[in-house]
Amino acid sequence: MNIFEALRESHEQQRSLAQKLIATSGMSDERKQLFELLKNELYAHSVAEDRYLYIPLMFDDVGLGITRHALAEHHEMDELIEKLEETDMSNPSWLATAKQLSETVHHHLKEEEHTFFQQAGKILSDREKESLAQKYLKEYGKYKISET
Secondary structure, three states: OOHHHHHHHHHHHHHHHHHHHHOOOOHHHHHHHHHHHHHHHHHHHHHHHHHHHHHHHHHHHHHHHHHHHHHHHHHHHHHHHHHHHHOOOHHHHHHHHHHHHHHHHHHHHHHHHHHHHHHHHHHHHHHHHHHHHHHHHHHHHHHOHHHH
């Protein structure tokens, strides 16, 4: 498995959780659980991805620009999560912010998979891609909570 395949597994979970979250309403247990799962998935993914994809790419001139952009989008998602944490789930603005988060997540993942991965694939060797995948998965597993 290479780093891009490993990242795509988490991307699918992020998409699914974001879609399910915006289909909820009010201060429900389902909404609370889905928000916690999405928040954890985004956190575990970004910590491991930052360390084992973005940082190695920063050492290459071509990788620096795309990495900065991706990190800025991670920051934007973090700010939306903070806003959601500070807003009552039964408030209509909570769902509006959750939809904004879902759109941001979907945009970021699409951009990563269709642009960033191709550029990063030209920078990293096959051996690096496999090594980074193993390190990413180990780091990701440290922060990931079980969905049961």
